[in-house]
Amino acid sequence: MSNLRNLLSDKSKPLVIPGVYEAIGASIAQKVGFKAMFQTGFGTSATLLGMPDYGFIGPTETVENARRICRAVSIPVIVDSDTGYGNALSVWKLVKELESAGAAGIFLEDQKWPKRCGHMSGKEVISKEEYAEKLQAALDARKSKDFIIVARTDARATEGLDAAIERGLYYKKIGADVIFVEAPKSVKEMKKIGQAIKAPLVANMIEGGATPIVSSSSLHKMGFKIILYPLSMLFANAFASMKILRELKKAGTTTSMKKSVVTFDQFNEIVNLKKFKNLEKRYVTKRKKR
Secondary structure, eight states: OOOHHHHHHOTTSOEEEEEEOSHHHHHHHHHHTOSOEEEOHHHHHHHHHSOOSSSOOOHHHHHHHHHHHHHHOSSOEEEEOTTOSSSHHHHHHHHHHHHHHTOOEEEEEOBOSSOOOTTSSOOOBOOHHHHHHHHHHHHHHOSOTTSEEEEEEOHHHHHOHHHHHHHHHHHHHHTOSEEEEOOOOSHHHHHHHHHHOOSOBEEEOOTTSSSOOOOHHHHHHHTOOEEEEOSHHHHHHHHHHHHHHHHHHHHSOOGGGGGGSOOHHHHHHHTTHHHHHHHHHHHHHHHHHO
16 A cells, blocks of 8 residues: 555645545546545535535444445545544544554544534634644554644634634644645635645645635645545536436436446446456365365
8 A cells, every 4th residue: 555654745746635435436536546535524424324514424434434445445545534523532542443444544623513514604613722632632543653644624714814824833733744724715815824834735625615626736836735626526426326317217218328327347347346256266166176
């Protein structure tokens, strides 16, 4: 598996990371050639529960989903761990479980629980001192220094950009590996973040979200290292599903959309059917020789 810390240390180019929420999507992201991926809490809540990113998932859903995704791929998976689902001890336990499940790192945010998507209204944040306890617990809990801790602040929406930057600097001082100031509202604000915080930074690119979509190369020049597209696959899959199901409901067949779906054989290639057929032959051969 590629080392996430090594990917972050390469200052020559940005690290573009897609969001995934289940094993098949993770497998596709790896086959396309991405070097790392992000397990999105928004997508996990939507696909496991059919509910919004509004504080409905907990540590069990997060860890179990991470275990399935990490088992399916061989590249680093960073897991959205929301607020850590409790106090500092809850965060400590969660980091232990996620690292054991194969995760390469976490995002840990400073919202009050129940949290909500960072691009939704109505957010609140805890004090930076209370968050510092959680962050320190995460740092203490990891077995390997290669397990990356991303400190996220949602204070831009509640206390303003300057306060959010101040929190980012404070979290960096405590020891966070990466800083994430969520939901800046303009390119000017993103530039200010990049100038103020000298650390690996996250730019969160959500289609239709609060932050303008900017090219990865431009964001890298501003000082951002991780360029995150957490919901692109989820939104694209939802669009494609709605389109084909509407056609099926209307026409009673999907014939007209044959070119809009992968073939049976193409899908079996994605899930590595050939690998398991060969494995099956290996054991069948042994059985027949007895």
